[in-house]
Amino acid sequence: xxxxxxxxxxxxxxxxxxxxxxxxxxxxxxxxxxxxxxxxxxxxxxxxxxxxxxxxxxxxxxxxxxxxxxxxxxxxxxxxxxxxxxxxxxxxxxxxxxxxxxxxxxxxxxxxxxxxxxxxxxxx
Amino acid sequence: xxxxxxxxxxxxxxxxxxxxxxxxxxxxxxxxxxxxxxxxxxxxxxxxxxxxxxxxxxxxxxxxxxxxxxxxxxxxxxxxxxxxxxxxxxxxxxxxxxxxxxxxxxxxxxxxxxxxxxxxxxxxxxxxxxxxxxxxxxxxxxxxxxxxxxxxxxxxxxxxxxxxxxxxxxxxxxxxxxxxxxxxxxxxxxxxxxxxxxxxxxxxxxxxxxxxxxxxxxxxxxxxxxxxxxxxxxxxxxxxxxxxxxxxxxxxxxxxxxxxxxxxxxxxxxxxxxxxxxxxxxxxxxxxxxxxxxxxxxxxxxxxxxxxxxxxxxxxxxxxxxxxxxxxxxxxxxxxxxxxxxxxxxxxxxxxxxxxxxxxxxxxxxxxxxxxx
Numbered sequence: 453x454x455x456x457x458x459x460x461x462x463x464x465x466x467x468x469x470x471x472x473x474x475x476x477x478x479x480x481x482x483x484x485x486x487x488x489x490x491x492x493x494x495x496x497x498x499x500x501x502x503x504x505x506x507x508x509x510x511x512x513x514x515x516x517x518x519x520x521x522x523x524x525x526x527x528x529x530x531x532x533x534x535x536x537x538x539x540x541x542x543x544x545x546x547x548x549x550x551x552x553x554x555x556x557x558x559x560x561x562x563x564x565x566x567x568x569x570x571x572x573x574x575x576x
Numbered sequence: 577x578x579x580x581x582x583x584x585x586x587x588x589x590x591x592x593x594x595x596x597x598x599x600x601x602x603x604x605x606x607x608x609x610x611x612x613x614x615x616x617x618x619x620x621x622x623x624x625x626x627x628x629x630x631x632x633x634x635x636x637x638x639x640x641x642x643x644x645x646x647x648x649x650x651x652x653x654x655x656x657x658x659x660x661x662x663x664x665x666x667x668x669x670x671x672x673x674x675x676x677x678x679x680x681x682x683x684x685x686x687x688x689x690x691x692x693x694x695x696x697x698x699x700x701x702x703x704x705x706x707x708x709x710x711x712x713x714x715x716x717x718x719x720x721x722x723x724x725x726x727x728x729x730x731x732x733x734x735x736x737x738x739x740x741x742x743x744x745x746x747x748x749x750x751x752x753x754x755x756x757x758x759x760x761x762x763x764x765x766x767x768x769x770x771x772x773x774x775x776x777x778x779x780x781x782x783x784x785x786x787x788x789x790x791x792x793x794x795x796x797x798x799x800x801x802x803x804x805x806x807x808x809x810x811x812x813x814x815x816x817x818x819x820x821x822x823x824x825x826x827x828x829x830x831x832x833x834x835x836x837x838x839x840x841x842x843x844x845x846x847x848x849x850x851x852x853x854x855x856x857x858x859x860x861x862x863x864x865x866x867x868x869x870x871x872x873x874x875x876x877x878x879x880x881x882x883x884x885x886x887x888x889x890x891x892x893x894x895x896x897x898x899x900x901x902x903x904x905x906x907x908x909x910x911x912x913x914x915x916x917x918x919x920x921x922x923x924x925x926x927x928x929x930x931x932x933x934x935x936x937x938x939x940x941x942x943x944x945x946x947x948x949x
Contacts, residue, residue, distance in 0.1 A: 471767060535755035535759075
């Protein structure tokens with residue numbers, strides 16, 4: 453399973469990278485710059501996507517819209533990672549097409565299971 | 577004989593003269609006294625007049641310089657007054673037009689027959705560069721046979737809204753800025769513990785535990801700030817779900833055991849929770865339990881025990897945190913001011929239905945700071 457993981461915080465990316473290194477069934481592609489991520493989204497589809505919400509443009513919700521706007525990736529699972537605990541934000545993310553919302557701080561030891569569950573729910 | 581008659585007449589004359597003199601002296605005395613009293617009254621009146629004038633000037637100064645707009649008027653136009661702030665908030669040219677604008681705005685509100693009626697309107701008033709939200713608080717007094725009186729207080733809600741938005745943005749920013757490094761911190765500690773704790777010497781494991789506990793406490797503090805903000809704005813979300821009492825107790829103990837250990841305090845659970853379930857918000861109940869347990873732990877002497885009692889009583893489930901710390905100040909005690917009674921904080925849950933009751937922080941309203949001692 454190929455996962456595109458985007459976060460402008462290098463420490464969070466490294467944390468996720470270390471967390472997933474023992475999950476042999478998950479190949480993570482870790483990208484710090486969201487503009488670079490947008491180019492990757494336009495290329496070969498990934499099995500699932502994980503975006504931080506608050507990044508310099510394009511933001512996580514911009515990347516979500518990009519994934520949903522392309523026929524090849526419209527139905528792929530997308531999880532948005534956010535520090536906001538607002539119920540309104542959660543509803544907005546689901547309305548925008550997010551498959552799951554992950555709150556910071558998340559448990560890195562469970563990240564692999566979360567991504568696998570996400571892929572299974574979406575038929576991946 | 578003629579002499580006797582003369583003497584009689586002279587004596588009578590002298591007597592009458594003396595009497596008249598006495599009357600005149602008495603009249604002079606009374607007049608003088610009254611003149612003095614009149615003079616004193618006039619002086620007092622003058623002092624009263626000056627005092628009234630001074631108070632009137634002070635009230636006028638307060639009236640004109642309060643932050644809010646104030647206006648008052650009678651229905652029949654016989655009386656009206658508005659301060660400069662009211663004129664400015666209504667964007668009127670003078671007091672008279674300000675009153676007219678208020679009269680129009682208020683007239684649209686449904687009138688009741690009550691003698692005393694209070695209500696609030698939120699109106700948009702166009703100003704030079706923008707429109708402002710003005711809160712208009714009205715008290716209307718009706719008396720039979722007399723025109724109704726309106727007392728109006730105006731507040732500029734735009735400034736309040738800006739402050740509110742600024743505070744929300746600040747808290748949101750702080751929340752994000754704290755959670756992001758917390759994610760790396762807690763996540764790293766958790767992975768280090770899970771993967772490499774067995775390779776560490778004893779002191780290394782203890783250091784990891786210490787780091788993990790404090791990272792968790794930092795997260796609790798960040799969450800508490802958001803909870804307080806949500807409470808303040810009446811938008812705290814509660815999502816009840818059916819949980820077993822045993823589950824609630826186990827999670828509360830697991831979350832707070834490390835903190836207890838660091839203080840040399842033991843948590844002991846008592847009571848029977850088999851088969852007892854309640855409808856509560858999972859996150860909120862643990863927030864409450866953590867606040868109560870951490871307070872009890874913090875104020876317990878080292879080596880002591882904090883007891884968590886869970887039980888079902890009739891149609892209620894009870895959670896009680898009991899400690900041997902110094903206790904609440906008498907005026908702050910939610911239970912009793914008697915020092916001989918055990919110090920505890922009690923939560924009671926109705927077993928059927930989603931509503932649960934607990935002692936709110938208002939119980940500690942007499943200068944106390946809530947459940948924390």
